[in-house]
Amino acid sequence: MPAVLPRVELVALRGVPTVDPGMEPWRLVVDALDASGLALEPGDVLVVSSKIISRAEGRFVDLSGVEPGAVARELAGRTRKDPALVELALRESAAISRAEPNVLVVRHRLGFVCANAGIDASNAQPAAAEPGSGPWVLLLPEDPDGSAAGLRAVLHHACGVEIGVVISDSFGRPFRLGTVGVAIGSAGLPALVDHRGRPDRHGRVLEHTFTALADQLAAAADLLAGQADEGTPFVLVRGLTLPASGATAADLVRAPGEDLYA
Amino acid sequence: MPAVLPRVELVALRGVPTVDPGMEPWRLVVDALDASGLALEPGDVLVVSSKIISRAEGRFVDLSGVEPGAVARELAGRTRKDPALVELALRESAAISRAEPNVLVVRHRLGFVCANAGIDASNAQPAAAEPGSGPWVLLLPEDPDGSAAGLRAVLHHACGVEIGVVISDSFGRPFRLGTVGVAIGSAGLPALVDHRGRPDRHGRVLEHTFTALADQLAAAADLLAGQADEGTPFVLVRGLTLPASGATAADLVRAPGEDLYA
Numbered sequence: 058m059p060a061v062l063p064r065v066e067l068v069a070l071r072g073v074p075t076v077d078p079g080m081e082p083w084r085l086v087v088d089a090l091d092a093s094g095l096a097l098e099p100g101d102v103l104v105v106s107s108k109i110i111s112r113a114e115g116r117f118v119d120l121s122g123v124e125p126g127a128v129a130r131e132l133a134g135r136t137r138k139d140p141a142l143v144e145l146a147l148r149e150s151a152a153i154s155r156a157e158p159n160v161l162v163v164r165h166r167l168g169f170v171c172a173n174a175g176i177d178a179s180n181a182q183p184a185a186a187e188p189g190s191g192p193w194v195l196l197l198p199e200d201p202d203g204s205a206a207g208l209r210a211v212l213h214h215a216c217g218v219e220i221g222v223v224i225s226d227s228f229g230r231p232f233r234l235g236t237v238g239v240a241i242g243s244a245g246l247p248a249l250v251d252h253r254g255r256p257d258r259h260g261r262v263l264e265h266t267f268t269a270l271a272d273q274l275a276a277a278a279d280l281l282a283g284q285a286d287e288g289t290p291f292v293l294v295r296g297l298t299l300p301a302s303g304a305t306a307a308d309l310v311r312a313p314g315e316d317l318y319a
Numbered sequence: 320m321p322a323v324l325p326r327v328e329l330v331a332l333r334g335v336p337t338v339d340p341g342m343e344p345w346r347l348v349v350d351a352l353d354a355s356g357l358a359l360e361p362g363d364v365l366v367v368s369s370k371i372i373s374r375a376e377g378r379f380v381d382l383s384g385v386e387p388g389a390v391a392r393e394l395a396g397r398t399r400k401d402p403a404l405v406e407l408a409l410r411e412s413a414a415i416s417r418a419e420p421n422v423l424v425v426r427h428r429l430g431f432v433c434a435n436a437g438i439d440a441s442n443a444q445p446a447a448a449e450p451g452s453g454p455w456v457l458l459l460p461e462d463p464d465g466s467a468a469g470l471r472a473v474l475h476h477a478c479g480v481e482i483g484v485v486i487s488d489s490f491g492r493p494f495r496l497g498t499v500g501v502a503i504g505s506a507g508l509p510a511l512v513d514h515r516g517r518p519d520r521h522g523r524v525l526e527h528t529f530t531a532l533a534d535q536l537a538a539a540a541d542l543l544a545g546q547a548d549e550g551t552p553f554v555l556v557r558g559l560t561l562p563a564s565g566a567t568a569a570d571l572v573r574a575p576g577e578d579l580y581a
Contacts, residue, residue: 062330062355063546067539069325093324155579162579170494227530231493231580232432233571235511235531237538239495249497250545268489268545269497276499277329277539283512283530284325284560298546309495317417317424318493318580 065296068095069281069289076108076290077184078115082204083211085109089291097212102221102294104278107197107241108177109290110204110224116196117183118145136161142176142194149174149196154319164319165197168310169241171228180288198224201242202305209244221246221299224306225275231318238279240271240306247303248272271306327558330357331543331551338370338552339446340377344466345473347371351553359474364483364556366540369459369503370439371552372466372486378458379445380407398423404438404456411436411458416581426581427459430572431503433490442550460486463504464567471506483508483561486568487537493580500541502533502568509565510534533568 072092073085086103090096097103125133125140129147133140137158147153150163154170163174174197181195198204205222213219224242229235240248248271278292313319334354335347348365352358359365387395387402391409395402399420409415412425416432425436436459443457460466467484475481486504491497502510510533540554575581 062333062357063543063551064331065329065539065542065546067327067329071324157579160579232573232578233501233531233534234573235529235534235571237499237531237534267497268541269495269499270542270545272495272497272499273538273542276535277327277542279530280327280532280535280539280556280559281325283532283562284327289325294542297542300545309497311494311496316494317419317422 065277065294067277067281068093068293068295069284070095070291070293073109073288073290075184076112078113078117080113082110082113082208083215085113086208086212086291087215095293097216097218097220098295099218099220100295100297100299101218102223102246102274102297102299103208103212104223104225104274104292104294105205105208106288106290107175107201107224107226108180108195110198110201110242111177111195112183114198114204115183116198117181118194118196119186119190120145120192120194121190132156132161138173142173142178145194145196146174146176149176152313152319164313167197167201167241168307169228169239170319171226175226175228175241197226197241202244202307203242205242205244205306219245223271223274223278225278227279238272238275238277240269240275240309243271243306245302246270246274246299247301248306248309249304250300269309272309327539327556329539329543330355330555330557331546332357332553332555335371335550335552337446338374340375340379342375344372344375344470345477347375348470348474348553349477357555359478359480359482360557361480362482362557362559362561363480364485364508364536364559364561365470365474366485366487366536366554366556367467367470368550368552369437369463369486369488370442370457372460372463372504373439373457374445376460376466377445378460379443380456380458381448381452382407382454382456383452394418394423400435404435404440407456407458408436408438411438414575426575429459429463429503430569431490431501432581433488437488437490437503459488459503464506464569465504467504467506467568481507485533485536485540487540489541500534500537500539502531502537502571505533505568507564508532508536508561509563510568510571511566512562531571534571
């Protein structure tokens, strides 16, 4: 018999429909748990794709209705991107980080530095879209930390279980190729875990002071995205012993003045 | 009965001793599997802490024996770091990325952009260290992709099973606080997965073209590091259907000329 080993399990829930505005994320979770034959357990973390939240919030935009201003038109020329998309990205942003051919990296108004302000152009069409409308895109959720906290609270009420919630997206990053899952919202777990003062085996105090737990959860859940054709909007993470709650995903943002790569 | 759901399990192996130079990583894995009551299965991925490989390779350096040159002394003043540590970081590096008070970010000779050239000062003492020697630090492995390929090949020979291997470290990053697990070596799986040309639900070709699978595995395995006091040098990841092999961790490095944040 194996000894009890530290172990974490990630399961992609089934039974999630195409989400349209007005659908309630907590109800989608409860239905997907039912369809998957699972029930929430204390200490579970639910990683929710930001796209589900954006769609439920109706964050669709028809680019044909977006009028690019002069700044967007200039930037679209420089980046070779659709001027309407660039206009929308500017409206979503606090600052431009890099603009080069085929690249537009901004600081989103939520603080996250990401390409195209996180605007998503794949599977971004609402069910109610008129034929011939679009192209459609989807903005990031309005307040992902708030959405995570709300979803957690209603699931507690509906299921009687307190869990952690992470709202995830996939971002590129400097220095390294490929996207990884990142947390843009969280509740019920510390997005950053403070290891300061924990001595190592030789009594030396550890140098890595903070671990980005919420980002690691988002990256882990993203592993399953390649495993299911229909997408994996809800991934249940079971088996972690979570430290007391604290920082949320908003706290993962480096202050612009302290970021040497802004 | 739950339907068969996409599912991944991560297990931290027990029974790993403090590693000293000359110990063979494959033997440590086999012993840890035995101690944990587990056997490798095809498709498993083993995430190995880079520290284990560095220690086995004897990458210890006694800082008291490192003579800082003029460049290191100037940089140590600017970063308020130990001049011997800075000298060592420079010897390990191809370029300096950022140097500010308490921050030294370099491009390691392996291509990775990270703080202090990945030099590790916690649990970095060899068992054979003379009393009064040190302080000791540990360099990154000499050739992590090569170490991953070697470990994979010997485990195939010893256990008759082909698995994926990721050698992981924890790096900080621009824009976001906290460290996350990253892959510095890999074998037997594509470090980058190419999704180009896969259409979405509406026939639109997906925009996120590459996923950094090896980094996501390293981040997922890092979730277990907080779950065990004695560290989690070997994490077994079970349940993924891996695409055919291709890119290794070295391919995760953005070419300096193509990195807008270099």
